[in-house]
Amino acid sequence: MFSPHGPSLRELTVQALSSVERGYDLLAPKFDDTPFRTPDAILEATAAALPGRFGRGLDVCCGTGAGLTVLEAVCDRPVTGVDFSAGMLARARADHPGATLVRADVRALPFAGEFDLAVTFGALGHFLPAERPAVFEGVHRALRPGGLFAFPVGAPPPVTSVAHWAALGFDLAMRVRNAVWRPPFVMYYRTTSLPALSVDLMAAGFSVRTAALGLPGRWQLVLARKDTFIRAG
Structure with missing residues (x-):
């Protein structure tokens, strides 16, 4: 599961008993040698599926920068990454x-009308459903009118598959860990279904469509566009 250069079981245990921020600070030096980093195949498929080229790009929850490679491939102006883990x-x-x-809490993004494209990879499970609206509203605010927010989403595995039961477990x-241990470590795989994400994106002011990525697991690229007009009220 991990490369020889990845974290030990002890290091993963310490991370799991930490806060999200502290856990990723600890994991950062070896993060790219774990299965938690977004695979290159998904990054490459995302870059290929994005519609055209862009100006300035923002990677939301950039981590060690895997998503920055996508922005650097499709953006003609400098790119920005934001994360709350200094490590x-x-x-x-x-x-x-x-x-x-930029080090910041993405539930309160410090940008307004600066970017043409925003992306995120593998991070939405770190937010409770009640927290997602603040994230999406911040991304919407950070984009220029007509700007695009894009991220890949895999289809839920069938109930008969090992992957389904692994994610459920x-x-x-x-949930048990967070009920009995503080600080909480929020990472849930089953709270980010495409229908739920679409509802929250539309509530934040995006129009939403998807594009197939042609990868195993029926991956789709969510393409959420910021309206070009200003809403009344």
Whole structure:
């Protein structure tokens, strides 16, 4: 499951008993050697499926910078990554010296009308459903009119599959852990279905469509467009 350079079981245990921020600070030096990093196949398929080229790009919850490679491939102007883990940002800075990296809570993004494209990879499970509207509203605010917010979503595995029961077991384990241990570590795989995400995106002011990525697991790219007009009220 992990490469020889990945974290040990002890290191993963310490991370799991930490807060999300502290856990990722600890994991950052070895994060790219774990299965938690978004695979290159998904990154490459996302870059290929994005409609055209863009100006400035924003990677929301950029981690060690895997998504910055997508932005650098499709954006003609400087790109920005935002994350609340100083450790992850330090790793991203080493690999992407040309990017602007900002430490911030993405539930309160400090941007307004600055970007043409925003992306995120593998991060939405770190937000409870009640927290997602603030994230999506912040992304909407950060984009220029007509800007695009894009991210990949895999189809739920069939109930007869090992993947389904593994995800269910992981989510149940996390709920038990968070019920008996503080600080909480929020990471749930079953709270980010495409219908639920679409509802929250539309409530934030996006129009939503999807494009197939042609990858195993029936991955789709969510393409959420910020309206070009200003809503009354």
